[in-house]
Amino acid sequence: MAIQTLGYVRRLAVLWVLFGGIVALSAPVQAAESIRVLMASEVHRLDVRAESVVWLTDGQSRSQSYNTVVHIELRGAALLVNGTRVAGEQLTLRAGEHDLKLWLPRVSSGSHGAALQPGDERGALHVSGMVHIVRRGKGLLVINQVDLEEYVKGVVPAEVNSTWHREMLKVQAVAARTYALYQHMLSASRDYDVASSIQDQVYRGRQGVDARVQEAVESTRGLVVTHDGAPIYAAFSSTAAGITEDAMVVWSKDLPYLKGVECPFDVESPYYQWKASFRVATLERNLRQQGFSVGTIATMTPVGFSRAGRVSKLRILHSKGELILRGEELRKAIGYTVVPSTQFTIESMGQDIVLAGYGAGHAVGLCQWGAKELAELGYSFSSILRYYYPGTELQNVALTKMPPMPTS
Known part of the structure; x- marks a missing residue:
């Protein structure tokens, strides 16, 4: 009850930001990419x-x-x-x-x-x-x-449930289109623009493409989220369970539109609260495979936290010395599905390490479950996107310019 009450109060404190969020958009144009x-x-x-x-x-x-x-x-x-x-x-x-x-x-x-x-x-x-x-x-x-538009149709049902609110499907369509265009503009020297996995965004071709997905993509055709006229790095993840995270904390990318915002909207997510358990021996083996010089682990302690309260650094004492590990490096070592987020505490540590945590994903940018609830509350896709990507606007693909090259 306390969590629900807190969530309600925080909603009231945050929702005003979204009022007046509907903007007049020029007619979308055909994306030629x-x-x-x-x-x-x-x-x-x-x-x-x-x-x-x-x-x-x-x-x-x-x-x-x-x-x-x-x-x-x-x-x-x-x-x-x-x-x-x-x-x-x-x-x-x-x-x-x-x-x-x-x-x-x-x-x-x-x-x-x-x-x-x-x-x-x-x-x-x-x-x-x-x-x-x-x-x-x-x-x-x-x-x-x-x-590009056919690609977006393949991403939407792979990333969210196509039975979700139509405005949320539009949110996902625009975010997926923006992310793909951003990568396309910066990938001329590579064999491909994006991978079809969680490395970028999940894409399974025609699988799951139904009438609702078609409508969401077609009704937003050619629209992307921009900052200073260029497509943004439109990061998204499942469940923030609190303040969304700064890109600087997670990826060392200082992007003005990927700063933390309040997200008390995702309490209905099945990933809002979780527990995880894994063997210490598994952590040792996986860290060594990733190039870390690790002996027998004795203790693991969070020593750094982001402004949003997520674990940014862990101190691992082992038989060969000390290792300072980033929170996301722990997730990578154990598995992103095993450790859903870096918003956790260590409950116990023996042969097994037991974590108790909140949220799922890196929590940078758009929160999918938060956007789902906002859509159900009546907010437009454009206002939801501008909330999670502050300082941005929607623009037609044909009018965009090249985004700046990443500095890290």
Whole structure:
């Protein structure tokens, strides 16, 4: 009851910021950009097909059509298509107006992946646009080059539930579009713009795209969040459970629009409060694998906290000395799903370490569960975005300029 009462009081203190948040927006324009999405790396084989013909272009710009499944394999130094060696180290596949269906092997430790089952539609990943296969090192990169708006349609249902309030779906659509455009503008020297995982934002092609998702994306088509006329680094995470975090604390990025704001709106999140337990031996092993020189751990104590109350530094005493670890480095070592956030206390420590905490994710920028409640309270997508990204405005893609290069 105390938490609910506090949350109600904090809501009253914060909600006034959102009043008057609806702004007049010019009609959205068609976003002409395409996004290069890394679907998988270190792949040694995959299958591709379509409802119609699959066109494949090799590294010497020679094209060939296939009416059946296209089996691509990297065997030693040879890149093979249906058992025949092809020239170059890159392939491009397309199917005109039809989607491409990809069967990617599930890669496990010490293997090149489980057997492919191209006849099983449940295992197929449906994507629009083109697919580039690029040899890098000892494996292949699988990259989906897709229209920006189609990409956003694939991100929204992968990041939030499509049954959520329509204004929240619009919030997620604009944030996803902005993040992708920001990365696209700064990635000219890379093979891809974004990864399809939590490394950037989750994207599963056509999976989960329904009428509500379509409407949210189309009704915000071309709109991005900008600061000083440039797309922002539109960070978002699940549940802040308090003040959102400064990007400076988490990533050492001093961005004026990624400063902490009050977020008493996400108490209904299933991740609002949690407990976690992991073996000390697991922490020791994982830290060593990540390059830390760690002996037998004796104690682990939080020694630094952010303004929002999250653990910024931990002091670990071990048989080889002392290690100062950032809160996010602990999450990385143990697993982001095991330790959902850095807002925790250490309840006990023996062979196991037990944490009690709040929230999920890095808590920088948009809080998805907070935005969900604000949408249900009647706030527009534009006012919600401006609240979580202070000092920003919505702008059409065509009117944006290059964002500044990151300084760290």
